[in-house]
Amino acid sequence: MISNMTFSQNDSTHIAHNILYIELAGVGGYGSINYERVVFFKNKMMFGMRCGISSYHINDYSNTFNPDIVIPLSINAYYGKNHKAEIGVGETISNIVHADFANFKPKRETKFHTIFSIGYRYQKNAGGIFFRCTYTPIFEFNKYLRHWAGISFGFSF
Amino acid sequence: MIKKTIIFFLIVCNLLSCKKEEFHISNLNGNKITALGHAGMGIGDTYPMDSYESIIKCLNLGMDGSEFDVQLTKDSVLIAYHNKDLSENTNVKGFVNSLNWNELQDAFYTETPYLNYSIISLEQLFSNIDNLHEYKFTFDCKLYTNHKNINEFYTSYINALINIINKYQIKNNIYIESQSETFLCLLKNKEPTYKLFIYPESFESGLETALSIGLYGITISTRNITKEQIEIAHKSNLFVAIWNTVTKSDNVEAIKKNPDFIQTDKVKYLLKLLK
Numbered sequence: 001m002i003s004n005m006t007f008s009q010n011d012s013t014h015i016a017h018n019i020l021y022i023e024l025a026g027v028g029g030y031g032s033i034n035y036e037r038v039v040f041f042k043n044k045m046m047f048g049m050r051c052g053i054s055s056y057h058i059n060d061y062s063n064t065f066n067p068d069i070v071i072p073l074s075i076n077a078y079y080g081k082n083h084k085a086e087i088g089v090g091e092t093i094s095n096i097v098h099a100d101f102a103n104f105k106p107k108r109e110t111k112f113h114t115i116f117s118i119g120y121r122y123q124k125n126a127g128g129i130f131f132r133c134t135y136t137p138i139f140e141f142n143k144y145l146r147h148w149a150g151i152s153f154g155f156s157f
Numbered sequence: 158m159i160k161k162t163i164i165f166f167l168i169v170c171n172l173l174s175c176k177k178e179e180f181h182i183s184n185l186n187g188n189k190i191t192a193l194g195h196a197g198m199g200i201g202d203t204y205p206m207d208s209y210e211s212i213i214k215c216l217n218l219g220m221d222g223s224e225f226d227v228q229l230t231k232d233s234v235l236i237a238y239h240n241k242d243l244s245e246n247t248n249v250k251g252f253v254n255s256l257n258w259n260e261l262q263d264a265f266y267t268e269t270p271y272l273n274y275s276i277i278s279l280e281q282l283f284s285n286i287d288n289l290h291e292y293k294f295t296f297d298c299k300l301y302t303n304h305k306n307i308n309e310f311y312t313s314y315i316n317a318l319i320n321i322i323n324k325y326q327i328k329n330n331i332y333i334e335s336q337s338e339t340f341l342c343l344l345k346n347k348e349p350t351y352k353l354f355i356y357p358e359s360f361e362s363g364l365e366t367a368l369s370i371g372l373y374g375i376t377i378s379t380r381n382i383t384k385e386q387i388e389i390a391h392k393s394n395l396f397v398a399i400w401n402t403v404t405k406s407d408n409v410e411a412i413k414k415n416p417d418f419i420q421t422d423k424v425k426y427l428l429k430l431l432k
Contacts, residue, residue, distance in 0.1 A: 029270045030203070056203045056272065061214040070271055094271040099209045101275060104285035113271060138270055144248065146270055 015041055016127030016156040019048070026150020027072040027092055027115040027136045028054035034152070036076070041125075048076045050090070060097040060106045069095040074115060082124050086134065088117040114139040123156055130154040178409065178430065185391050186417035191293055192427050194223040195400055196239060199422030205246065205266035207237040208274040209282060215424055216286065219432060222293035222330070224400070224420040227279065228301065229314045234258035235279040235321055241301045247276065254302040254310070283325045290330060295376075295398065295420065297356070298335040311340050315347055322351075332398070332418070334376040338366055345370060354398060360386045367395050374398060374417070379407060384414040391415075402427070 019036040026032065034052035041047070052072040060066035074090025092113045100107035119134030132152040140146055182188050197211025198204050204211035207225045215223045226239040230253055244250040249264040258278065265273040283289060296318070304310035322328050334354035335341050341353050352373040357363030360382050363375040367390075374396030387397050398418035402411045408427050411419050421427040 056269070061204065061210040061217065063214065063217040092271065096272060098272075098274055099213075101281070104209070104281070111271070111273075140270060141273070144267070146267075148270060 015125050019123070019130050019154060019156040021130055021132075021152045021154025023052065023132075023150045023152040025136075025148065026134065026152065027074065027090070027117065027138065027148075028052050028150075029056065029070050030054070032070065032072060034072070034154075044079055044081060044084075046078050046084075048078070050074045050076060050088070057097070061099070062106055064106070066097050066106060066108070068097055069093075071095075072115060074117065076117065078121055078123070082122060084121045084123055086117065086119050086121045086132065088115075088134075090115050092138070111141055114142055117150075121152075127156045130156045180412050180430075182412070182415055184387075184415045184417045185394070185396050190412060190416060190431060191221045191418045192431050193293065193295060193398075193418055193420045194220050194424050195402075195420040195422045196225050196237075197223055198424055200403065201422060203269055203272065205268055205272075205274055206239050207277075208266060209277040209285075210274055212237070212282065213286070216292055218424055219428055220424060222295070224295035224297055224398075226299050227296045227318075228253040228299045229310075229317055230254065230256060230258045230261065232257040233313050233317050235317050236261065237277050237279060237282060239299065241299075252301050252303055254304060279321050283321065283327070289325060289327065293330050293332070294327070295332040295334060295354075295418070297376075298333060298337075298340065300335065300337055300340060308339075308343075311337075311343050314340070315344050318344070319348060332373070334398070338370065341372065342370055345372070352396075354396075360390075364390060364393065364395070368393060376400065376418075376420075379411045379414070382414070387414050387416055 017038045021034050023032050023034055032052040032054035034050055036048045036050040038046050038048045054070040056068040058067045072092045074088045076086055076088035078084040078086040092115050095110045097106050097108050115138050117134040117136045121132035123130050134150050136148045136150050138146045138148050194215030196206035197215045212223050225237045227235055228238045229235055238253055240246055246266055246268050247264045248267055261276050264276045302310045322331055332352045334356045336356045354374045354376040355363050355366045355372055356376045367375050376398040378401040379399045380401055390397050396417040399411050399416045400420040402408045402421045405426050408421055408423055
């Protein structure tokens with residue numbers, strides 16, 4: 001579906017539309033695995049949609065398999081040839097297990113957090129090694145601002 | 158031939174890596190080391206220190222118990238919390254002792270993105286531990302306060318401690334440590350059978366204080382005590398609890414010193430070594 005959403009004014013230009021990368025810290029919390037799809041490009045301008053996944057604990061505090069799930073979703077715009085400036089906005093969905101203070105049993109709770117990113121990325125249009133470095137402020141629970149940052153490594157293809 | 162050599166080498170490496178280190182422990186604790194978590198799962202874990210989740214996870218992994226920090230609210234509720242000011246790692250500001258418990262009910266730790274674990278009272282903790290009497294707990298009494306009359310504050314703190322210990326009948330499972338000699342003296346006078354530990358800057362000062370007040374033992378960083386000094390403490394009938402075992406090798410070195418208790422930051426690793 002995402003591939004059908006890819007638009008370009010110059011289809012003859014070869015563009016690597018897919019990016020797989022690991023982000024240390026950043027909008028996934030302490031780290032995340034991410035896929036990004038370039039959905040629009042025109043000259044030096046590109047737009048990508050990113051989806052990631054992360055976790056803090058696989059087993060909960062009662063030592064039962066019950067993983068925390070953190071899913072960062074964002075739309076990124078980047079400008080440049082190989083060295084690009086990036087800006088992005090999105091939402092992280094967290095689904096975290098903690099003690100329910102009503103009965104002190106593990107309880108899973110879903111929360112939403114608005115995320116931003118601004119920074120630099122190295123991404124060749126033809127594909128290859130991918131690197132980015134971003135300042136990623138997070139509006140946790142859409143209430144508290146946390147200054148945060150991330151570094152990403154991966155490849156585009 | 159080369160293939161066989163590589164396989165042999167891999168098998169030898171595997172066997173060596175599986176070899177469990179053996180320790181010959183000699184201490185006052187029945188030649189066993191009581192394995193405690195440092196504020197639950199320790200410094201650096203994604204569960205915040207002293208949180209319910211951290212302490213319960215530590216117990217569920219098979220530790221003998223846990224150390225945790227204890228502070229007193231303005232309305233005399235004991236809570237598990239480490240820092241001097243709440244603003245350092247929660248969404249609330251001020252000293253614990255300047256706030257009532259109901260002002261902390263909605264407080265949560267802010268150390269890690271997307272996580273909002275709550276602060277817990279000792280009442281909440283102890284009323285929700287299954288088989289409570291099977292575990293050992295060390296209270297690290299943090300005496301931060303703006304109270305003008307420090308002795309009055311100590312008295313309130315001590316009364317709250319006695320109340321919770323009596324309520325859950327856990328006197329034999331509790332060790333109490335503090336850096337304050339005055340506080341320990343007051344507590345010792347009121348409850349002479351409590352197991353009290355001084356938490357000194359140096360071994361020498363700790364030994365002197367423990368002997369002069371008649372304490373149960375000394376709690377000290379593993380970096381500030383040697384095996385020989387632990388032997389000296391044991392000869393004086395003083396138990397020794399060591400903390401600051403942050404790395405795997407810290408834990409191994411700590412065990413070799415023959416302490417009676419280790420409060421570890423590497424819970425799983427200490428379990429692997431001792432159990």
